[in-house]
Amino acid sequence: MTVAPAPSLVARGRVLDASRPLVMGIANRTPDSFFDHGSYFAFDRFLAHVEGLVEAGADIVDIGGVKAGAGPEVSLSEELDRVVPAVEAVARRFDVTISVDTWHSEVLRASLEAGAHIGNDISGFGDPAYLEVAAAGDAAVVATHIRLAPRVDDPDPHYDDLVETVVGFLAERAERALAAGLGPSQVILDAGFDLGKTTSQSLALLAATDRLVELGYPVLVATSNKGFVGETLGLEVGERREASIAAAAIAYLRGARLFRMHDVRGARRALDTLAAISASA
Template structure:
């Protein structure tokens, strides 16, 4: 896996994705998020969770105000009311990288102005204005594979060749973003585990992750606690940590360089150990049998 632009500056932090794995924490300011079920919906709890994640070693915090899953539309004004004050508060108190999980250009623009460094679009540029907003700023953009319109069902997804189709989709969206003025050095890609995919498809996409990372842009693996892990192991959401760590590790071994995780401490320790195994970082202490 050869990255075209491995060295990135996001806000006040610098990354070399040839030798580094970034841990992205998750803060959902929603009453119905699939995992935490509204635990960080209150503004103070959302801010505290983001700052606690940074303190626990997260490189990056992803702030969302509307979940991807089907449900009633969240008006743009309401979404902005949820995420903007969190972005403002975290930006004022931490140098952690901040992304806003949104597909709307107007939400992205306001959050970038407030201190967000990345727009994490789980809908693959469904809003034709979004790439232009990012291009006009210094922000970066995560382009994710998904097929449904925002907040709408997509039953019985079918792929003849899931890795090839996901790769072709991402390459096309990258071309659109570049045509809109977003430099490749500001782009990330995400194959979209579980997003309009069933468990068998998400498992195949995981083991074929190298075909996605071969695109050459830093790849995000958003696998934490997802249903493909729960269904594979036959466990509820509260018992998916080990499966999440293994899935994230498999993705990194196949070239992913950002992992989106709920349990920050476990993820940071796991990724730092993996960096050591891969020769990306030296041990903190190396005195055994010296």
């Protein structure tokens, strides 16, 4: 079943046509990333990586300074040092929408001042000032479902009704964003695969993507090299490219239009092919 997506995404005056697939390239400035293991932590390598993402067709570049999973503590000042100069450099060099993967309002504020457009918050707006900062900067935000908190292990999550819980959580977070002054085209929803979900739970949420789309906001899916993809097929992190794209394709057919991916070129080609087929049907 294909569901009509929200028509546009607006972030600080930039309008992205969400009737077509939008690919968000991942640009981590973390020394302990689960996927690249810090390969792009050095500033010159980071910028070269972003250049490659843009050339491969990224509509959005998502810059993060702290990984979502457990690891050594990263102070607020260290996160700012990792992220803000990176945002400033990308904004100066490339004509691309910039998302900042942070759950701290202080990092969001500084990043918006440096040229970012979107706050990608996996905490579900755990920082009470986050939405106020986003609204003041006319930024878009990603509301993500998580059961506990970022960087906290959640090995045995239980839900009485998984899909209804996640849909209800994100509907409430979207309402919070609207109440803070953001418009519907500035609110993006993300089911949060692997964040307090088992593999079977993440698969069930992927299959129910259309339920999130029905809420009327742009929907982002982050399937790229995730644990649920690897566990489903018994694949190590470096072996999950094709499966990640296949999972993104399923979400596209269920109405999602934003895709956070490591392999931007592969995702761009696969999703654009699906879009062309759908348009000709």
